[in-house]
Amino acid sequence: MDQEWEPAVSAEYLEIPGDEKDGLTHNRPEEAKLTVEVAAISDIGYKRTNNEDNFGYDLQSQVFVVCDGMGGMAAGEIASSTAVDRLLRYYDELGNTPMDIEERLHQAIVKTNLAVWTAAQKSGELRGMGTTLVTACLDGKRIWIGNIGDSRAYFLREGGCVQITQDHSCAAEQSLRGKMQGIPASGILRQFITRAIGVEATVQADLFTAEVRPGDVVLLATDGLTRYASTGEIAQCIGNDWDLAKSCRKLVEIAKQQGAADNVTCLLLRFQ
Numbered sequence: 001m002d003q004e005w006e007p008a009v010s011a012e013y014l015e016i017p018g019d020e021k022d023g024l025t026h027n028r029p030e031e032a033k034l035t036v037e038v039a040a041i042s043d044i045g046y047k048r049t050n051n052e053d054n055f056g057y058d059l060q061s062q063v064f065v066v067c068d069g070m071g072g073m074a075a076g077e078i079a080s081s082t083a084v085d086r087l088l089r090y091y092d093e094l095g096n097t098p099m100d101i102e103e104r105l106h107q108a109i110v111k112t113n114l115a116v117w118t119a120a121q122k123s124g125e126l127r128g129m130g131t132t133l134v135t136a137c138l139d140g141k142r143i144w145i146g147n148i149g150d151s152r153a154y155f156l157r158e159g160g161c162v163q164i165t166q167d168h169s170c171a172a173e174q175s176l177r178g179k180m181q182g183i184p185a186s187g188i189l190r191q192f193i194t195r196a197i198g199v200e201a202t203v204q205a206d207l208f209t210a211e212v213r214p215g216d217v218v219l220l221a222t223d224g225l226t227r228y229a230s231t232g233e234i235a236q237c238i239g240n241d242w243d244l245a246k247s248c249r250k251l252v253e254i255a256k257q258q259g260a261a262d263n264v265t266c267l268l269l270r271f272q
């Protein structure tokens, strides 16, 4: 896989308007922009009595989001559904401002966090609720990914699959620091989320960006899938199947075959 993914710390990116080679301009507007196909599914799984995952997208403004809520009673569901709704709304609204796509996505995440946090402060039943968030938006041939928590983005090209995001969890962060010795592999600490939407008034998202080509696939998924599926299994599952909805159902089936102890959500994007 030759695509280089980089943390989007700067706003440097190139707009590619279409085919311009050897001084020849061949104006084919239908090819100047990639088209994107989307399929998504959220399954309650086998062990949970409610589904705290949510997903949403807006094909008009080309933004996609998956959230995994947490909190007592219905609070987790409210946290994730609020985050999905607000992210889509804020991203759309910010399209009326002169800010570039990176700043627009960043601001939409910041405003979404504040909205969920504010709702949590206003109600005793919702206090302490939070949600993960993984989002993708498109700018011509460039994709931007933002994440908070342990819901993930994966990138698939030519049969390969790589994980783009880093989990904000105890397990991932201890592993990065090479300090796994003190934490049992099955320990409850592993599951602790170190960053979430709505828990504090401010939040720091990680942003990533890359250029996409026809045939590329991006997967956004909650831990209810990712705990059961390796990158190899995801690549095999999506493979060359051109039925994107079928690929979604096959991914959920990977979790179900292993007990689906959590809610399972996946959202697939394919570029053409």
Ligand SMILES: [Mn+2]
Binding pocket: 068, 222, 223, 224, 262, 263
């Ligand atoms: Mn989950």
